[in-house]
Amino acid sequence: MPDYDAFLLLSFGGPEGPDDVIPFLHNVTRGRGIPEQRLEEVAAHYQRFHGVSPINAHNRALLAALTVEFRAHGIDLPLYWGNRNWKPYVADAIRHMRDDGVRRVLVFATSATASYSSCRQYRDDLAQARAVAGSGAPELVKLRHFFDHPGFVAANADGVRAALASLPGAERDTARLVFTAHSVPVGMNELSGPSANGLYAAQQRETARLVAGAVGGAVGGAVGGAVGGPDAGFDLVWQSRSGPPSVPWLEPDINDHLRALAAGGVRAVVVSPIGFVSDHFEVVWDLDNEARQTAASLGLHFARAATAGIHPAFVEAIRELVEERLVGAQPRAAGSLGVCGVDCPAGCCPAPRRGAG
Secondary structure: OOOOOEEEEEEOOOOEOHHHHHHHHHHHHOOOOOOHHHHHHHHHHHHOOOOEOOHHHHHHHHHHHHHHHHHHOOOOOOEEEEEOOOOOEHHHHHHHHHHOOOOEEEEEEOOOOOOHHHHHHHHHHHHHHHHHHOOOOOEEEEOOOOOOOHHHHHHHHHHHHHHHHOOOHHHHOOOEEEEEEEOOEHHHHHHOOOOOOOHHHHHHHHHHHHHHHHHHHHOOOOOOOOOOOOOOOOEEEEEOOOOOOOOOEOOOEHHHHHHHHHHOOOOEEEEEOOOOOOOOHHHHHHHHHHHHHHHHHHOOEEEEOOOOOOOHHHHHHHHHHHHHHHOOOOOOOOOOOOOOOOOOOOOOOOOOOOOOO
């Protein structure tokens, strides 16, 4: 097996103070033509939290947990961390590794599924950062997607169970289970994966199916017209849309869906953000603030499940992804879609054409 001599945690990044917010948003939206007024509106959301996104703190906690996990299982790899959109930038992390004499790196990106923004863009980021680092930059090998890894499923299922337990007893038996993921342009979803078959949404739905199955019959049955299918026992909806109205994105939005559920007689919901690895800003703002307020206005009892975060099963799953490359361990997958993201071809998950998202 090839030798590896470091591990890189690759993530989105987020501001850590009021002065960081607008520069961070410029990084996120560069080249997309987002009006400054819209950036100011989003910045106001961050300023309600003193300009601090939770994502970097979550990544530090994850690195600490992985350090312990690796040591306990004899994995002798130094851990580094780099972000796409804010400090510590991935290019700086690669320079640091180069200067430390690192030659070959296993990269874990904090996105579980395939799409341009959650896969190919990270691969492009790595290639660009490596070019910036220049001569001697280490080889970077991205670990596969983990949307159906048993550890990721188990961590999310535990979050659902805890959220369900927080509801009033009379509402638990009929609570509706609603999974959310970040919406993307329809065109991006259709281009995701080598077969161009909407793999992003399919993988999100597979995670939802597996988590719902792990939870079992603890959450209420299907409501007519459920997004997961009439007999699925759960819904898959979308959040955090950021594109112009003229571009179709995956729907329904979580807030619209809550209104539909309330109109159909549902009295309680458990919302599980399976499309996110940690309770970062989009989870906290879009669910804990906006969706919770929508639910309250409708008289819906609302419980939000925790993300995988540093749940021991998820930390163990990351270690197992590393062992797949280090020692050729057999990939573990709970679902039926097959292992995805191993040695992806150069054309996988292409960017949608300009004007399509």
